Amino acid sequence: MTSPNHLNALRAFEASARHKSFAAAAEELHVTPAAVGQLVRGLEEWLGDSLFHRANSGKTRLVPTELAEQALPDIRAGFEKLSLGVERLKDGTRRSVLTVTVSPAFAAKWLLPRLHRFQAAWPDIDVHLDTNHKPVDFSRERVDIEVRYGPGKWKGVVAQELMHEAVYPVCSPQLLRDPHRLQSPAALLDETLIHDLSMEGYDGFPSWDGWFRKAGLTDADSSRGLQINNSAAVLQAAIDGQGIALARGVMVHDDIVSGRLIRLFDEVMCASSLAYYVIHRPEVTHVAKVQAFREWLLEEAGLSCRIPSTSAS
Template identity: 40%
Template sequence: MVRRLPPLNALRAFEAAARLGSFTAAAEELAVTPAAVSHQVKGLEDYLGLPLFERLPRGIRLTDAGRAYLPQLTFGFNHLARASAALAAGEARGVLTVSVLPSLLRRWLLPRLGDFRRRHPGVSLRFSMTSVYARFSEGEADIGLRYGSGEYAGLQAVRLLDEVVFPVASPSLTTGPQALRQWADMRRADLIHQFVTSVPDPWIQWRPWLLAHDLPEVDTEGGLAFDDASAAMQAAQDGLGVALGRGVLVADDVRSGRLVPLFDEVRRADFAYWVVGPRASFDLPKVAVFVDWLREMADTTPSADAIL
């Protein structure tokens, strides 16, 4: 039986646009122009004989047919990528140096690394734990794992994990006569802050939250401050105050009851976690298998809805 398949480029264009929600974002991922993505998607719609997107004045929206088509294509492309990575794994050898945020390494990556080592014993991982961007041109790292906007001049960036932010505290602060039950109680709470050397996501700072709840008088300068999210979350577990937790980093603590989300409020973070590096690095077998594995782990990471 002869397989009749639409053009591969058209399928890639549709899958990326549908997954990312825009032709522009798909164009950035595929390294083409938005017009090229639009043209490819139109060609696929003509081939199939039905529309996959509604074209709106401001953006696009999947049709019922597009929503039904997307999961199958995403599964297929992921399967192809993993099959290719598995084939390349026979050549994946050597030392892979990864620049990574300490909090992401400790709270998300380390618990999963055993799986990678079992699959790819020929790759030796070296981690540089830092919140400062690696100087790839000087050989400081092959790739980096960063939290940011995805705009890294001269580098390729692969979106890994989206993020949400919400207030968290030790269960000890949610019981008794001084329990924190509503936003007004934050007037007497100790705040735990995070400060970073790169441009911060505004929602990991306390000021926007307090202003949104008419609490401008709360002192956002006092309290404990850390340049590492892991330390901030440990301080919150120890009952030293209220912190702003990122879902990816505190998921295990929330599930175990070590931390409790407060006030039933979650904000979608402006930033996400990215795999970043020179374009040439992504062609190396040792990098290709690691990035593919990272994306597989990201696909199996529960969303915030599953932990809250």
């Protein structure tokens, strides 16, 4: 039987092997490098064999032995099962905490306006919402579920498609008080264009240049305008009448339904090759709180999947 001390030593060994460093493992485990080294050496003494080749090249870099490399997948799988067992114990209590990570813009424009319906349906689940631009590292972070935007191909996780979206221009109704304004796609070149810089790192996401090409304006210079690095702030600038935004359909859905924004030129269709996905570790697929939130997200996405057609063109 493995003692608690051996479990601590195995954690120290796994983290050291992953980071190739006692110091980095110590930072993750919130102990000193000396403590990590002592745990690993104790484990080696108990096993009667070395787990690392120590290679010095200016600083100590740990290289797992062949025996260690063979054992690591089973050790990591064992820790994942232990984590799952703890989660199931938590689910058996009266209340359960569900940690969800989404981008700040997705939280503001889509999730938060709907979250009260989940809380009403599942009052015994407390949602801990973490807004973050960085993708979750499920091997290290205590996150149950993530909504991630991208191509849908990520290793080591379950990814279920939530929503696709189109991209199209929107503006405040106040910009359309002049009936002769914005009568054609070319007229947008005389307006302030609002650029969403937060999407620059996503291959396949349409830009203003791409939208104008779709509209048949291949020589249009759309580089100037207001540049903002948050999708929610892009839409707020458009609501305030500061220009024309190239909006993400999922983000802008509620603003169009409410009349805060008007969609322009329905006939110019510009679809994103990316989509929103529900992401979680494979071992929590059947955990009750994860199932409940995943199914609720899919239901809500189905209710808002239609592109509002309120074009002023």
